Amino acid sequence: MEVAFYGAVREVTGSMHVITANSDKIMLDCGMFQGRRKDTEQKNKNFPFDTKSIVNLVLSHAHIDHSGRIPLLVKNGFTGRIFCTRATADACAFLLADSAHIQESDANYLNYKTLRNTLLSKSKGKNKNNKKSEIAAMLKHEGNKLNVEKINDLIKENDLEYIRPLYTVEDAQNSLGHFDSYPYRVPFEIGKEVTCMLFEAGHILGSAICLIKINQKGQVFRICYTGDIGRYNKPIIKNPCEMFPEEDKDIDILVMESTYGDREHEAMEDVKPRLKKVINDTVARGGSIVIPAFAFGRTQELLYIIHELYHSGEIPRIPVYVDSPLATNLTKVFGEHPEVYSDETVETFLSKGDNPFSFKELKFVSSVDESMILMRDNTPHIVLAASGMCEAGRVLHHLRYKIHNSKNTILLVGFMAQNTLGRRIHDQGLEYEKSGRKGEPPLLKFLNKEYPLKAHVVELGGFSAHGDKNEMLRFLKESKLKIKNIAVVHGEEEQSIAFAGFLSKNGYSAFVPDPDSAIQLP
Numbered sequence: 394m395e396v397a398f399y400g401a402v403r404e405v406t407g408s409m410h411v412i413t414a415n416s417d418k419i420m421l422d423c424g425m426f427q428g429r430r431k432d433t434e435q436k437n438k439n440f441p442f443d444t445k446s447i448v449n450l451v452l453s454h455a456h457i458d459h460s461g462r463i464p465l466l467v468k469n470g471f472t473g474r475i476f477c478t479r480a481t482a483d484a485c486a487f488l489l490a491d492s493a494h495i496q497e498s499d500a501n502y503l504n505y506k507t508l509r510n511t512l513l514s515k516s517k518g519k520n521k522n523n524k525k526s527e528i529a530a531m532l533k534h535e536g537n538k539l540n541v542e543k544i545n546d547l548i549k550e551n552d553l554e555y556i557r558p559l560y561t562v563e564d565a566q567n568s569l570g571h572f573d574s575y576p577y578r579v580p581f582e583i584g585k586e587v588t589c590m591l592f593e594a595g596h597i598l599g600s601a602i603c604l605i606k607i608n609q610k611g612q613v614f615r616i617c618y619t620g621d622i623g624r625y626n627k628p629i630i631k632n633p634c635e636m637f638p639e640e641d642k643d644i645d646i647l648v649m650e651s652t653y654g655d656r657e658h659e660a661m662e663d664v665k666p667r668l669k670k671v672i673n674d675t676v677a678r679g680g681s682i683v684i685p686a687f688a689f690g691r692t693q694e695l696l697y698i699i700h701e702l703y704h705s706g707e708i709p710r711i712p713v714y715v716d717s718p719l720a721t722n723l724t725k726v727f728g729e730h731p732e733v734y735s736d737e738t739v740e741t742f743l744s745k746g747d748n749p750f751s752f753k754e755l756k757f758v759s760s761v762d763e764s765m766i767l768m769r770d771n772t773p774h775i776v777l778a779a780s781g782m783c784e785a786g787r788v789l790h791h792l793r794y795k796i797h798n799s800k801n802t803i804l805l806v807g808f809m810a811q812n813t814l815g816r817r818i819h820d821q822g823l824e825y826e827k828s829g830r831k832g833e834p835p836l837l838k839f840l841n842k843e844y845p846l847k848a849h850v851v852e853l854g855g856f857s858a859h860g861d862k863n864e865m866l867r868f869l870k871e872s873k874l875k876i877k878n879i880a881v882v883h884g885e886e887e888q889s890i891a892f893a894g895f896l897s898k899n900g901y902s903a904f905v906p907d908p909d910s911a912i913q914l915p
Contacts, residue, residue: 394609396616396646396880397911399441400424403886405652405810406458407436410882411447412616414607417584418442420450421603421618421648425461425492427782428812437462437559441909445470449583452477453620454600455484455689461492464560467568475571476583478591480599480730482574484689487722491688493565495785496558501541503556505532508547577601577634590641592634595623596858597690598727602634604641614914615641617876618648621883622860622868626661628697629727629749631735633860635871644876645914651884652808652859654892664855665698671804671851672699672708676773680800683848685788685815687781688720690858691807693727695777697749701741714767716758716778716787724750724757768794781807782815789814789840796837801848806856811885814839822850862895869901879903880912 400409400422407426412419426433444466452475453459463475463485477485509528516524532547534540548555575581575591583589586608591601603618625632659667675682686692692715702708715721728750731743742749758764767776768790778788795801803822809815814837821835825846834845860868869876879901881893889905896903906912 394607394614394914395911396648396914397909398648398880398882398906399909400426401458401650401883402906402908402910403884403889405808405883405885408453408459408620408883409462410618410648411442412587412605412607414587414614415585415609417448417587418446419584419587419605420447420466422453422459422620423450423462423466424459425457427458427784428810432812437465440466440469445472447471447473449473450475451583451589451603451605451618452481452485453594453603453618454597455481455488456597456621456687457488457492459620460485460488462559463571464489464493464564464568467571468560468564471571473571474573474583475568476573476575476581476589478577478599478601479574480726480733481601482572482599483726483729484599484723485572486569487719487726488689489565489568490562491719493558493560493562497561500556500558501539501544504544504548505539507553507556508532508544508551511551511553512547590638592637593631593733594620595625595627595630595633595860596621597623598630598693598730598733600630604637606641614645615643616646616648616914617644617874619650619868621650621652621858622865623858624658624661624860624864625867627735627858628694629735629738630733633868633872635868635873637872637874642874644874645878646912647874647876647879649865649879649881650859651865651881651889651892653857653861654865654881654884654888654895656861656888657863658857658861659853659855661855664853665702667853667855668695668698669702669707671802671853672702672711672775675800675802675849676709676711678800679773680798680802680848681770681773681795682775682802682804683788683791683795684775684777684804684806685781685783685792686720686777686779687807687858688717688779689723691781691856692717692720692777692779693724693750694856695806696724696755697738699775700749700752700755703752703754709773710754712774713755714758714774714776715755716764716767716776716791718759719779720777721757721759764790767791782809782813783818783839784813784815793840793842793844795848796844797847799847799849803848803850805850805852808857808859818846818850819852822846822848823852826850862892865892866895866899869896876901878912881905
């Protein structure tokens, strides 16, 4: 029997591990790698094993870095079941379709650029600007939409390399038929003599700690996979589970995340007053607040706290926009799963017949035209838009209109992976703030243009959905799990190594596996 570590090993994205037990191969998560296109393309396309050999998959939660390659797994021949909580299954219906749409859109745009450049290179002696306009008119229709059928025909005619999406919307829809959802604390079979139970992880709605029990040749082994461990006393959802069955507390190996393995967050109780200050300071300058927010989890937490601040009259009731069709749909998923809400959420809102995610000033932006009007709005407002790491989506256009105005604020409320625009805004923006905003502002290039980062950049680390090193240690201690060994994953290398050392100092046996390595269980 073994546990193999294939993804999110000495890095953050692409979570994927495989348990081999009683000749069955069972996957833990099937995440997408995120970062530079050229670095991640091959990682995402190719699985390091025969996908048809996987019997079943256990999914810890719906975030794309844990679920995003499921449609490709199914497309490549996986025929098993995907086990998760009910909230995770409902969220995946939207998240995977959105991911597929992005894959298709990116491929279409790259094909357009390849063809346009080829046609331009063949038009020697002609006015370049005029030719560009001619080509654009030929390859687009209905305004500015790509004529995908025409582009594909011309790519074939010119014998050019055709870029294919990782998977399509149809592939994503097909994968949903493989999902089986279960409540927390209900055991279910995932392989021969292998069962699983899910427990609250406190990370996002429906996130789960997966406890897997294996009976092999009369001997019982237990493998626990944390997925992503959340923070304590977060709004909306319950804390990470501390009550495991007494008979299942002996854990042979715990596969544990380490996103913030060497950091300490602001206290959760500090988040609301700091958000209040950011909003009041920005409104006093006559500016707006742009929040790059993950559509699932972060957006809903922010809406919850803004709603509380409006209730108490601590901030001006300026308009709040959610400019993300995906976030709009996922907010509905939150509304459909009150069974996983924390006691505080029930008491603050539900007991009074109030919806945490609905208030007068809140508007959900649906159409592109509405979004374009909002981008040009110079009156004070708050806009939450995807993507959370500023790599794609409508947030890029809000930044395009707001980043060069010192009245505005870019509020960072989550982890920014290396090599993303979000990380560049974080690093360069906070360094500029630290200098007292002296000298020329940093220049950031996105959407093929450079913009001066004159907007204020503020980071609220307390909004993180990942526990810091002390909160993860708290989970270990308060759960009273008796753990023989801890495999530290899902963290940039320095974070994972630091967290393994931190665990060792606190009496735990911990190691950081290498990519594509495996550990044997006796």
